[in-house]
Amino acid sequence: MSFLTTSTAMLLASSAAVLAVSLIPTPLVAQPATAGAATEDAAIRPFTFRVSDEELADLKRRIKATKWPSRELVVDDTQGVRLATMQKLADYWASQYDWRKVEARLAALPQFVTNIDGVDIHFIHVKAKEPNALPVIITHGWPGSIIEQLKVIDPLTNPTAHGGTAADAFDIVIPSIPGYGFSGKPTELGWDPQHIARVWAVLMDRLGYKKYVAQGGDWGDAISEQMALQKPAGLLGIHTNMPGTLPDNISAALAGGPPPTDLSADEKYAWDQLDFFYKHRVGYAQEMGNRPQTLYALEDSPIGLAAWMLDHDAASQKLIGRVFDGQSEGLTRDDILDNVTLYWLTNTGVSSARLFWESKLAFFAPKGVTIPVAVSAFPDEIYTAPRRWTEKAFPNLIYYNRLGKGGHFAAWEQPELFTQEIRAAFKSLR
Template sequence: MTTITPFRIDIPQTTLDDLQRRLTDARLPAKLPGDGWDTGVPVSWLSDLVDYWRTEYDWRKVEQQLNQFPQYTTEIDGQQIHFLHVRSAEADALPLLLTHGWPGSFIEFVDLIGPLTDPVAHGGEASDAFHVVIPSLPGFGFSTPVASEGWTTERIGRAWAELMSRLGYERYGVQGGDIGGSVSPEVARADRERVVGVHVNGGPAIPPYPLPDEELATLTPLEQDRVARVGAFMQEEFGYIAIQSTRPQALAYGLVDSPVGQLAWIMDKFREWTHPRATLPDEIIGRDTLLTNVMIYWLTGSAGSSAYVGYAQGGAWGAKLGNSGVPTAAIVFAHDVGIRRYAEEENTIVRWTDVDQGGHFAALEEPELLLADVRAFFRTVRG
């Protein structure tokens, strides 16, 4: 099965009417003492966002905007894969494969399509142009349902290599963050003869934790802070991974049945992982974008499958991987925790940029900084 089929988003009106009913009839929990973020998403904040979703958010407008981009589906290794494929008008454009993470979607990259494919119109040079391919991870969005188990980052990397082959690309680059930051180096391992460069935001590897005191002492203050934040994450935030990687089906019943539950589950992470943390996520990214991302999960009922694919990986954290030898660049924003020396153990790092602003959702929070770094890196490997 190598057929590539044009795809258009066309959500039935009955589905949108059902969402309206559920939002209108939603039963919110009582506020816990203080109604703060330490115990989860505050009722006062979420109820206001739910009202906006119900009364002002316009999915049909968004759907029309998304359908302006060429979209397709194809079957790879038994799995339906949805992707956007936007070619540049520049003859020498380099194909670039962009991979999102959880709880994101292809929506993360939509606003970068124009600057990537038409750099001259967005303050760049024609020589910076890319043909853009943005797949939805297996089990996410319109790449559903999950057809089989075992969709590790390694297997996804092989699938992405096959996708680029079907599109006829002999040389291409890869970029991603979160799960995409792990998948992108795997594409290079699977297709090292054709991948000219790997670019990730956040770092291609989480530093080991805990570290011996003597090793910790050799790190810079910035790196020590990142290790400390890994520790804080393991103590304060790891619960969602424990649930999603062990009981994704049990979790899915609540999230697929309740749009408010799905919204709260995702908004908790957008608040924790955007920067600065004290600023509300809708003030950093914007309500419509946040809700569109949530809509991709809600409309496709993919809460369980995205959890299953995203975190039920076969290998444990820290498993050693082979180095593809492909030039690799990383930009690490203020929220993230990548450390170069550990990334270099299994990646050929040729560019490393630490930034004192921005969070985990780089393409949504700091698109200009991300774009500039992507352009700068791929200039060195296009030749």
């Protein structure tokens, strides 16, 4: 089947033209989306980001001038990101890390901005060579960005070069959530996951996609599940790597009580993960959910921002700690700093935190999605959704797989595995 509407040819043509424009030298290139200056038209403008040398020099100067707290009192990471980890990160960030490398990688990708509901939405848009590729909109989360998805672009759009078949091809749209990365920062209330979901449907429509799928983890899951609830014309199904599946009795027991006694091994594993998360790790989300503006330090201190972002779920925080100790698994130092530096340079520490304030949704409760849903359950996710909970939460479950490795940042940490999952998940919808 063809996923393109009749207007697509025109859009493709104009995209090609603007893409050419976006590769000319900096002064003529479109600058980052500025909220407020946004126009109301539906034009899709090319986008390239190039930060000034002065801003990079300022960042390095600030990192070198960091005023450090005293060392944690424990010999593990139970009080937060360890001082030694942050000092290693700071040393590498200020002396060896090169933002220009990822800037060049981004500049090599077709990026655009279009204004929807008054906010400029930035997105990467890469088409497969195959004419009948399945369009997918992939949404990042917090503390992520489009950086999380860079490694899956080529495998998904060019599957024959990455162990797949032509029939596995996707056209990929990777937007920056409002308030994140190169998208505009909302200046008005109401940019909750429901609103963002509606905007994504407008975006896919504007790109000429008649039929498409959506994918996400973290906030990307919340947004994808809201899209599934809204059932915009054209949305065939969603894939999530952080599904909302918690049965009511589990949610109630997590608020203060013993686990139900009838849990299977998978369910007990998930319970233990959730119990740990709510007892020890949910603080960042509660703070951002209630007092995002108070986090001035995220905008003023690069190390403050980096530590805040590194200290997400326990598994990814430990993984990142190992990376800065010299081990190589899933993520590199550059991967981590590309993402943190993107937040720093776009000044989005606080604006991204506001999504937690805007959203009134329960993180992991079933939302009542009835369209086709595919789920990949990664072992190091905040919780690994058990099959029984998942089947109950999503009556139209078309795919469920429990993976042997990978965590919260699945696309970033395990791009090959993630790619295979996306291919397998959506095969039945082509």
